[in-house]
Amino acid sequence: MNTTPILRAANIVKKLGGKTILNDVSLDVHKGDVKVVIGPSGAGKSTFLQCLNYLLPPDSGDIWLEGNKVNARDTKELCAFRQQVGMIFQDFNLFDHLTAEENVSIALRKVAGYGKAEARQRAMTELSRVGLAKRAALYPAQLSGGQKQRVAIARALAMDPKVMLLDEPTSALDPELVGEVLSVIRDLADGGMTMIMATHQMDFARALATDILFMEHGKIIEQGAPDILLAPGSGTRTSDFCGKLFDMRGPDKAPSVSELLTGDLSHDITDDGSESTMTPDAPKKD
Numbered sequence: 328m329n330t331t332p333i334l335r336a337a338n339i340v341k342k343l344g345g346k347t348i349l350n351d352v353s354l355d356v357h358k359g360d361v362k363v364v365i366g367p368s369g370a371g372k373s374t375f376l377q378c379l380n381y382l383l384p385p386d387s388g389d390i391w392l393e394g395n396k397v398n399a400r401d402t403k404e405l406c407a408f409r410q411q412v413g414m415i416f417q418d419f420n421l422f423d424h425l426t427a428e429e430n431v432s433i434a435l436r437k438v439a440g441y442g443k444a445e446a447r448q449r450a451m452t453e454l455s456r457v458g459l460a461k462r463a464a465l466y467p468a469q470l471s472g473g474q475k476q477r478v479a480i481a482r483a484l485a486m487d488p489k490v491m492l493l494d495e496p497t498s499a500l501d502p503e504l505v506g507e508v509l510s511v512i513r514d515l516a517d518g519g520m521t522m523i524m525a526t527h528q529m530d531f532a533r534a535l536a537t538d539i540l541f542m543e544h545g546k547i548i549e550q551g552a553p554d555i556l557l558a559p560g561s562g563t564r565t566s567d568f569c570g571k572l573f574d575m576r577g578p579d580k581a582p583s584v585s586e587l588l589t590g591d592l593s594h595d596i597t598d599d600g601s602e603s604t605m606t607p608d609a610p611k612k613d
């Protein structure tokens with residue numbers, strides 16, 4: 328068995344505003360892992376995800392992709408690394424003046440060297456994969472939050488990432504739009520995509536995560552399979568934290584995983600019946 332992690336972070340330290348935000352964080356991620364990062368606000372989850380693809384350069388520590396240490400001083404190498412580690416943000420980060428298709432194809436043209444027609448074709452493939460081929464010509468302002476987030480996911484997928492980092496991808500969405508984005512993420516996980524995701528959707532995390540990482544005060548203080556960390560009576564910080572999240576929502580308001588995943592893509596799919604669906608065996612990128 329090949330045990331080289333697809334992504335390895337070792338001893339990451341990050342200071343911001345004179346404060347140590349990440350305090351010696353290390354993590355190994357293997358192919359197909361779905362690592363869910365949870366923890367209180369301010370724990371350093373977003374900072375950690377941003378350090379993992381050098382959006383925020385760590386003050387110290389190293390990152391390896393498939394056993395190769397990233398040399399962040401080499402701009403070309405850094406650019407190649409970032410292409411392989413896709414990032415999804417809470418607030419989508421789409422270009423407002425570009426259509427959905429252009430938002431996906433622009434990096435293909437500017438960064439990956441695709442020609443115009445080829446980039447458009449690939450963008451359409453990825454938009455179909457997230458159920459949005461019919462919305463390709465629309466601008467972000469004409470899309471719902473869930474649709475915008477799916478465009479952002481299509482944009483990341485178009486770069487053939489080896490790992491996807493997702494920072495609370497559903498927390499800016501109206502509740503009725505959460506499911507359609509979770510469905511896409513679930514299908515990526517089912518298709519073997521390696522992911523590290525910060526989220527408060529604990530029912531979803533429990534169903535999908537290979538591991539939960541609990542962060543507090545800039546450190547990963549617990550790490551393990553959801554069944555173990557969340558087992559009744561386990562006495563873990565993870566279990567305590569999730570119990571409090573559940574109490575805050577109240578049992579009446581807590582949707583089940585299946586309710587979360589009823590994310591309705593039908594309006595995207597059935598209006599002409601021509602969209603690809605969100606099944607795990609949806610067409611794969613080459």
Ligand SMILES: Nc1ncnc2c1ncn2[C@@H]1O[C@H](COP(=O)(O)OP(=O)(O)OP(=O)(O)O)[C@@H](O)[C@H]1O
Nearest residue numbers: 343344346348366367368369370371372373374375
């Ligand atoms: N640019 C900055 N300058 C100074 N401090 C910062 C900066 N960015 C983040 N911080 C601080 O770093 C800490 C960790 O922030 P981070 O956004 O990583 O937390 P988080 O776990 O993602 O929280 P949340 O659950 O609210 O998203 C916080 O105390 C935050 O105030």
Ligand SMILES: [Mg+2]
Nearest residue numbers: 372373374494
């Ligand atoms: Mg955050």
